[in-house]
Structures are given as C-alpha cells and as structure tokens.
Amino acid sequence: MRPSLADNLPVRRLAIVGAGLMGGSLALALRPYLDHLTLIDPHPHARQAAAGLADRVTADLADGVTDAELVILAAPVRAILRLVAELPAARPDGCLLLDLGSTKEIICRSMAAMPSQFQAIGGHPMCGRETAGFAAADPDLYRNQTFVLCRNGRTTPRVEQVSLAILARIGSRPLFLPPDMHDGLVGASSHLPYLASAALMQTAAALRDDQVWRVSASGFRDTSRLSGSDPAMMLDILLTNRTAVLDHLQKYLAELTAVQQLLQTGDEEMLAQWLTTAQRHHQVYKTKYE
Amino acid sequence: MRPSLADNLPVRRLAIVGAGLMGGSLALALRPYLDHLTLIDPHPHARQAAAGLADRVTADLADGVTDAELVILAAPVRAILRLVAELPAARPDGCLLLDLGSTKEIICRSMAAMPSQFQAIGGHPMCGRETAGFAAADPDLYRNQTFVLCRNGRTTPRVEQVSLAILARIGSRPLFLPPDMHDGLVGASSHLPYLASAALMQTAAALRDDQVWRVSASGFRDTSRLSGSDPAMMLDILLTNRTAVLDHLQKYLAELTAVQQLLQTGDEEMLAQWLTTAQRHHQVYKTKYE
Numbered sequence: 001m002r003p004s005l006a007d008n009l010p011v012r013r014l015a016i017v018g019a020g021l022m023g024g025s026l027a028l029a030l031r032p033y034l035d036h037l038t039l040i041d042p043h044p045h046a047r048q049a050a051a052g053l054a055d056r057v058t059a060d061l062a063d064g065v066t067d068a069e070l071v072i073l074a075a076p077v078r079a080i081l082r083l084v085a086e087l088p089a090a091r092p093d094g095c096l097l098l099d100l101g102s103t104k105e106i107i108c109r110s111m112a113a114m115p116s117q118f119q120a121i122g123g124h125p126m127c128g129r130e131t132a133g134f135a136a137a138d139p140d141l142y143r144n145q146t147f148v149l150c151r152n153g154r155t156t157p158r159v160e161q162v163s164l165a166i167l168a169r170i171g172s173r174p175l176f177l178p179p180d181m182h183d184g185l186v187g188a189s190s191h192l193p194y195l196a197s198a199a200l201m202q203t204a205a206a207l208r209d210d211q212v213w214r215v216s217a218s219g220f221r222d223t224s225r226l227s228g229s230d231p232a233m234m235l236d237i238l239l240t241n242r243t244a245v246l247d248h249l250q251k252y253l254a255e256l257t258a259v260q261q262l263l264q265t266g267d268e269e270m271l272a273q274w275l276t277t278a279q280r281h282h283q284v285y286k287t288k289y290e
Numbered sequence: 291m292r293p294s295l296a297d298n299l300p301v302r303r304l305a306i307v308g309a310g311l312m313g314g315s316l317a318l319a320l321r322p323y324l325d326h327l328t329l330i331d332p333h334p335h336a337r338q339a340a341a342g343l344a345d346r347v348t349a350d351l352a353d354g355v356t357d358a359e360l361v362i363l364a365a366p367v368r369a370i371l372r373l374v375a376e377l378p379a380a381r382p383d384g385c386l387l388l389d390l391g392s393t394k395e396i397i398c399r400s401m402a403a404m405p406s407q408f409q410a411i412g413g414h415p416m417c418g419r420e421t422a423g424f425a426a427a428d429p430d431l432y433r434n435q436t437f438v439l440c441r442n443g444r445t446t447p448r449v450e451q452v453s454l455a456i457l458a459r460i461g462s463r464p465l466f467l468p469p470d471m472h473d474g475l476v477g478a479s480s481h482l483p484y485l486a487s488a489a490l491m492q493t494a495a496a497l498r499d500d501q502v503w504r505v506s507a508s509g510f511r512d513t514s515r516l517s518g519s520d521p522a523m524m525l526d527i528l529l530t531n532r533t534a535v536l537d538h539l540q541k542y543l544a545e546l547t548a549v550q551q552l553l554q555t556g557d558e559e560m561l562a563q564w565l566t567t568a569q570r571h572h573q574v575y576k577t578k579y580e
Binding site for chain 2: 126127128130145146148175177181182185186188189190192193194195196197198199200201202203204205206207209210211212213214215216217218219220221222223224225226227228229230231232234235238239242245246248249250251252253255256257259260263264266268271272274275276277278279281282283284285286288289
C-alpha cells in the first residue's frame, strides 16, 4: 500500500552513497516515502543486491547524484571524506547533504570547506551490527536509536529540517552535539569497547585450544561481539579519532592495571570495592539507557 | 500435570543450598520430577521468595540436608568451600554431592578430602545472568548450555550417573574437564571478560558526563553487561582463580598495549592486520559456538 501524501518527506528525490548495512537499512525504511531513490556503490555485488530496491543503481557518483535533492553518505569515514571532496565536481549546483560517518570532527571540517551551494550536516546513528552488507539491512535498524546531528559551517535551517524529518520517519531520536564532543563521547562508548572486545578475542584465540569456545557462555558472546566488526570501517574510525581513542585507552589500561595490582596483592577489601563500584555504575547506566 | 514415572530422576529427595538465580532456576526445572525438595538459604528474603516452590525451606544446613539423597551446592565459591567443610558434621552418613561453583580446582580438592561416605562431583554450568537472586530464576536457564563436570577423589560412577540424569533433565550438555583445565579455560572465556567489562564501565563512568550514556548503543550495552555481575560472586571467583586470571590479564594487557602502539605510530598496515585477525577469530568462534 502506497503511504498517503501526508506521510511524505520534504524531499522526494534521494541518493544514498553506500549500499551496505547502514545505507541499505535507510533505503528500506525510506523507500515508501520517495518518488525516486538512487543507490550508488562501487562494489558490483552491493549494486546487484540492492538493484530491486532502487529506481537507479550505479557506481558513478556524478551520474547518481545528478538530480537528487538530498544526498546521504553511508560509507566508512575516509570514504566519506573522499566523497565530500568529489561532490563539488560531481554536483556543481550543490544539494542537501547528510552523512552517517562514525567520527564527526574531521567530516564536519571538510563539509564546512565545501562550496556554499551545498547545505550539509553531519550525522551519526548510534546503531549498527557486527554483520556488514546490504544482506543484513533492516528497515527497523534505526528505530528508537539515538541519531547524533553535528552542525558545521555549511549547516542551514533547511538541511536541519529535512534531516529531522528523515529521523522522524525512521524512528530515531535526534541529539545535537558539537563534532569534537561527539568524537570524545563515542571514543568511550563505542571505539574503546571495540578495542577491548577485539583484544579479548585475540587473547582467547591465542590459547589455541578449541575447548575455550565450548566453555564460552553468553558473557563471552556479548563481550566479544564487537570483535566481529568490519575491519575497514573500524580502521577508519580509529585513525580519524586517534586522540580521543588513545586517551580513553590509556585510562582503560590504568583501570586494568589497578585491578591487576589488587589481585596480585590479594587486597580483598579494595578489590570488592572496585567490583561494587563497577556494578553501581552499571545500574546507573541501565537507568539512563533504558 | 504431574509428569509420568518414566520422566523421574534416579534421586527423589533433593536439597539445594542457595536459593539464588542458579539454585532457584535448578529448583524450578527439577521440581516436577521430585518427591521432596528442600531449599536452604541463610537469607530470610531468599527463603521467603522460594517458600512456595519447595517442600521445606530452612536456614539450617544440618536440618535441610538430613534426608536428601543428593545435595547441590549453589553458592559463591568460598561459601561452597565452607559448606563442603561443614557437611561431614551436618550429614554424618554422607550423601551424593554436586556443586555449581564457578571455579573448580579448589572445590574439587576440598571434595576429595571429604569422608568416604560422600560421593561428590564438581559442576559448573556455563550460563548465568547479570541479575542475581531467586526473582530472576528461570527453569530454562540451563537449556542447551554446556555444563562442565569435574571428577575428583570422591567421584563415583553413581554420582556421575545421577548428575548426568539431572543435566539431561535440565537440557544441559555435559563436558568432562579436569578441574585445573576448567579454571584455565574459564579464566579466558569468563573471568577476563568480566574484568574487561567492569574496567570499560569504570572508564566510561569516570568521564562524569551523562551524555556518554545517550550516545551508547548496543555495542556498549553488550560489552559492559558483565560489569553488572554480583560483586560477591565475582570476588570469590577472582580470588580462587587468581593465577589463571592474572595470566590471562597480562596477555590481555599485552594485546591492548600492542594496539595502542600501532595507533600511536599510525601503522595503518599492521593495525588493519590486527583488526582483521580479530574478526577472523570471531568468525571461527561463532562457527564453533553456534
């Protein structure tokens, strides 16, 4: 059933660059409310997978964005930086622009340097899966999730209003943050947990004993889940948020070294206090998160 | 509906010491197949919560185990050690004995030192939740989960056969392991992940910025979940598996320090290799685990 006109978006022609998990999920969620959807992806298998969903599927940026009102960049961070640099030539008359990149300071800085015919805002939906690709796309991926928006020198009321309408349509909760604050916070809530998870997986695998998987319960499954994330995406994240990640990593190592010493000396009282504090923080977090 | 006789267990009178999440879940799962169930717990609120389920609920060990064919100890590790020491006086004629303690070497050593009228086997179900207490108990908690069994100097074919019948009834998969091997493996698959998770929570909380919870997605939720574990239970685990935990923790710190250096020097190629290796291990683990 075609939704009513009242449900439509303030833009009717959309181009999404990147038909992976994030771009594909967005395409699935927005498809019913659009007149024309173009998906742009350099990978033939991604284009093939997405072919049934879009009006046009292409590998060519200039061809794909030619008459889109809004372009959404759904790619790893450094691919987004290349696309922002290419867009002025690909689309000389400019357009509305939103991205879904995982770090925001470097992207917003490059958006701010675009020609003034572009109206651009940085975006970062706080959702994802460790399985990548269009095959894992889900129109409900964004529902009830926080979607950070970062204003920059090319942000206008128009691109802000259109982005908010998109977020309302996919069910996300907008949260405006300055780009540097975003990067600092997700360094602690997302990038450090990824490194912690990947290091856990490396440590368990280094035992070279398959029995370790057999005695693994849901605790290991959950703490190690992020280690399955796409390395290309994570590489871009770590390299474009290096300062914040290194800062959090140093504090994390300090926490682990502290608990290591408590365990070495067998300081039961202080160890109990450390464990109890962690549990209390977890309770506070659960209250705020849920 | 009362199950048929054919479904019954080789023991009909069971006493469970500890009416928390693990003991309570076991009681719920086994209740229909027993003639008599006693729950023993020192905490009045636990006894109150469990009162409707058992034929008898008591705080007194000797009173509770007096005519049980099988006694199951479902308590933190060091409480189990105290119970194993008290049982010979509480039950002079001996009985079958199984425990659910999270570390096995120290418990199996104390079981082996019991009088010969006790037939005892160490047990560790690879399941749990970060929510403790009888209120969280679930008869399906053990279903499709690995349940490690550790033979020791007091293990007989009879206690092994009874324990396997209990595992079959609750739907667990038995895995026989020597106690020291068990402790080494769960140090990597469970105790280290707990410390990693608790340290993540401490690091995020140390920011003292509630916004960090708002930008937290499922990645943070899953990697930090274990930090909510019961501190009393975890303290006993860490102190009774100190050598293995410290060994794994040192290797974990080495992994994190290695990735810290790659990030500091910006060695993109080696960093990409580290991330890719972690993802490949995760894929292997998923194949073995699922």
